[in-house]
Amino acid sequence: MSMKQAVKLRRPVLKQLTQASLQNEIVLSHSIWVRIFHWGFTVSLTGIILTGLILHQPPNFLVLNFGKVFIVHLASSWFAMGFVALRITDAILRRDNSLIPKIEDLKHFPKLLGYYFFLRPSPPPNRKYNSGQVLMYFSWFLLFLVASLLGLASYWQGKHLLWVWHMVGGFQVLRWIKFAVTIYFLATIPLHIYLSLTEDISRLQAMVTGYERKPPP
Numbered sequence: 001m002s003m004k005q006a007v008k009l010r011r012p013v014l015k016q017l018t019q020a021s022l023q024n025e026i027v028l029s030h031s032i033w034v035r036i037f038h039w040g041f042t043v044s045l046t047g048i049i050l051t052g053l054i055l056h057q058p059p060n061f062l063v064l065n066f067g068k069v070f071i072v073h074l075a076s077s078w079f080a081m082g083f084v085a086l087r088i089t090d091a092i093l094r095r096d097n098s099l100i101p102k103i104e105d106l107k108h109f110p111k112l113l114g115y116y117f118f119l120r121p122s123p124p125p126n127r128k129y130n131s132g133q134v135l136m137y138f139s140w141f142l143l144f145l146v147a148s149l150l151g152l153a154s155y156w157q158g159k160h161l162l163w164v165w166h167m168v169g170g171f172q173v174l175r176w177i178k179f180a181v182t183i184y185f186l187a188t189i190p191l192h193i194y195l196s197l198t199e200d201i202s203r204l205q206a207m208v209t210g211y212e213r214k215p216p217p
């Protein structure tokens with residue numbers, strides 16, 4: 001069909017054609033709660049990490065009010081904890097275990113690395129997320145919960161969560177652990193962004209709109 005003819009099609013006909021070719025081909029990959037969690041957590045975690053680094057060691061070139069930076073750090077942390085609570089509730093209600101690693105994920109991981117390092121032509125089979133994604137996402141959830149607990153312990157200094165202070169062995173160790181968690185996030189997030197942009201861009205589309213085109217069988 002030439003371009004001229006295609007333009008001449010009446011709008012209802014065009015609509016029907018478009019629907020016919022898209023029906024059964026577009027699938028919902030991420031529910032609205034997963035998307036709200038994902039982008040909300042991305043923004044709030046960025047806030048936590050940047051302000052956390054400034055509070056840890058204020059850089060000379062930034063003249064910032066320490067109290068205000070601290071408030072942004074606290075607010076971002078409460079928001080991030082809220083988004084994580086939302087995602088956990090959503091997972092429980094939908095009985096979604098896509099973020100929980102299984103033994104097969106550990107078995108598939110070396111093969112996935114082989115694929116990433118151009119040693120295998122195709123990645124091993126995976127569930128919703130591949131083994132590398134599941135292991136990384138799960139580690140982020142765990143470390144975020146650990147860092148939040150440590151953060152709350154220092155926020156409620158001496159009032160609540162005293163056992164946390166005793167368990168880690170004081171404020172300096174607590175700071176050190178939070179700093180190490182920050183470095184882990186900083187090292188792994190760029191990898192997540194790089195793979196999201198280079199591996200299969202329709203997955204990124206699905207994280208925005210919810211939908212993506214079904215892969216060919």
Ligand code: HEM
Pocket residue numbers: 034037038041042045087098099128129133137140189192193196197203204205207
């Ligand atoms: C601009 C930055 C980012 C982009 C482009 C991005 C992209 C994506 C995409 C495309 C997916 C879906 C993967 C798939 O379907 O195979 C995803 C999932 C995910 N991302 Fe990101 N992401 C970004 C930042 C972050 C950050 C900062 C975090 C937190 C450390 C994060 C945590 C996650 C988690 C936990 C999932 C799994 C979602 C779920 O099922 O709940 N992302 N991301």
